[in-house]
Amino acid sequence: MPATSPAHQQRQRRRRRTNRLLATAAGVLTAGALAAAALPGSASAGESKSRGHGHHPGRYQDVQLLSFNDLHGNLEPPSGSSGRVTELQPDGTTKTVDAGGVEYLATHLREAREGNRYSITAAGGDMVGASPLISGLFHDEPTIEALNKLDLDVTSVGNHEFDEGAEELRRLQNGGCHPTEGCYTDEEFEGADFPYLAANVLDEKTKKPLLKPYWVWKKKGVKIGFIGVTLEGTPDIVSAEGVKGLSFEDEVETIDKYAKVLQRQGVKSIVALIHEGGFPASSSYNYDCDSPGAGDGISGPIADIAENVTPQVDALVTGHTHAAYACTIPDPAGKPRTVTSAASFGRLYTDTTLTYDRATGDIARTAVESANHVVTRDVPRAPDMTALIDRWNTLAAPIGNRPIGYISGDIPKDGTESPLGDLIADAQLAHGRALDPETDLALMNPGGIRASLTYAAGGTEGDGVVTFAEGFTVQPFANTVNLQDFTGAQLVQALKEQVSGPNEAAPKILQVSSGLTYTLDLTKKGADRVVTDSIRLNGEPIDESATYRVATNSFLAGGGDGFPTLGQGTNDLVGLDDLAALEQYLTANSTPTSPIAPPKADRITILD
Structure with missing residues (x-):
């Protein structure tokens, strides 16, 4: 339906509301009252409430919610x-x-x-x-x-x-x-x-x-x-x-x-x-x-x-x-x-x-x-809210303005597989390998990524600078990075849980670290959407009887977001929080002259 102006929409809504109320009132109002209510310039039943000027309120009272x-x-x-x-x-x-x-x-x-x-x-x-x-x-x-x-x-x-x-x-x-x-x-x-x-x-x-x-x-x-x-x-x-x-x-x-x-x-x-x-x-x-x-x-x-x-x-x-x-x-x-x-x-x-x-x-x-x-931004800012923001920003500034990395362009969180999801999974894989060199891969839940990283300057920072405040906005939950052992069969099952069980109606596609690839066939239903024989780690098929060391955040490690299999890992090792892992990765892999480029988001092949 084509959009119309707000004023036109309001007039149309008022006209429809008046007509409906008159129809509703037909059984209780006299014919003379109905005729008066329909006269040009007379208040509708719904409008009478705000125009009483000290008189008794009308039957119908419009309440704004x-x-x-x-x-x-x-x-x-x-x-x-x-x-x-x-x-x-x-x-x-x-x-x-x-x-x-x-x-x-x-x-x-x-x-x-x-x-x-x-x-x-x-x-x-x-x-x-x-x-x-x-x-x-x-x-x-x-x-x-x-x-x-x-x-x-x-x-x-x-x-x-x-x-x-x-x-x-x-x-x-x-x-x-x-x-x-x-x-x-x-x-x-x-x-x-x-x-x-x-x-x-x-x-x-x-x-x-x-x-x-x-x-x-x-x-x-x-x-x-x-x-x-x-x-x-x-x-x-x-x-x-x-x-x-x-x-x-x-x-x-x-x-x-x-x-x-x-x-x-x-x-x-x-x-x-x-x-x-x-x-x-x-x-x-x-x-x-x-x-x-x-x-x-x-x-x-x-x-x-x-x-x-x-x-x-x-x-x-x-x-x-x-x-x-x-x-x-x-x-x-x-x-x-x-x-x-x-x-x-x-x-x-x-x-x-x-x-x-x-x-x-x-x-x-x-x-x-x-x-x-x-909520457009072409209206005056509310002064009391500006004062509130300024006051709390002053308290947060010493922490929030600290640079933690550099990017060469926007790194969005949107998409079945997102560039930012890949970056975060890679950061958790790197942190996992610092704790245990045998770590094979990392999985990140998309709901844990709350905002994109944007290139354009904001506040006191320069273009491409990622501040701690921006990193916090991306990952605010203070989850830890956890390492666990899973069999190949469990890993395959976890990938299937993205699109089955509680996640079948609204899939939660895990973001995967570099080296893990597979095909997601959205023309199919349920767990069949994960093409099992397409799953590869560093080019090799997943061995369902082998053991893999997997990094996830603590929320997934507890089976959250409808991934019960990820709550069944063994040989737990708990690392730093996920934001610290992201900061370490950005600091180690980017400088003002050599910023990180947005990942290509090409690890999951989508068939639709």
């Missing part, structure tokens, strides 16, 4: 592809738009709230974790401070909220200085002003939610409940230590349970904040996935969740997949229900109008309108 997800501590504008969105143009072509940065996000949200007396701001999890240095170095206290200034009202937890464990998450909620590093400033960290919701995250001993399961927003008789959950599979993608003592329950069953609780409390308008997502048919943020010929709209886990969550829930704010969509999926009663996601890193926000029916206390579902908007 602003939402975003997967910020991951990106306070400064993200670089490379992480800082761009794809926009569909009126003629059907696309263009990329620079986007993101909390200084701009604050301005956009504040402008969006203007004129909306009933406005809520909510988030879909992963506000912190895998964060750039400015936030990650200080255990994400800067991001919580920024979210407080953004007037965030509520968020669900995401899987990355558990990167440092339950106690650290409680500290982010409740405040207090870091238990081992103390206070970073003269003032004690105050914690989040907004509630983190974790309805499906239970303490294994007490069987009670780790944090609040739900929260209710109230204003002048309007009540909207929020239930927050993260994906049930969180333990599969977080280190075992991060989820120790916790259980993660089914998303649908949990939401249905607390929807009943809210209903019993008289809260009939409900929004679910779900840190689980889907994959839209287009990568353009403004693609109309409900238009005729739009294909399946959204595929992936959120589609199944949306089709099964109780009809008592009126809208779903989602995340996790870093995709952008504002679609409708029928609920179990067959009624359309809005499902949204605002990409990631603060590049988009979603503006949803929930039309509250004061007579029923519920949302007039047919009147819900929603759209994603770009």
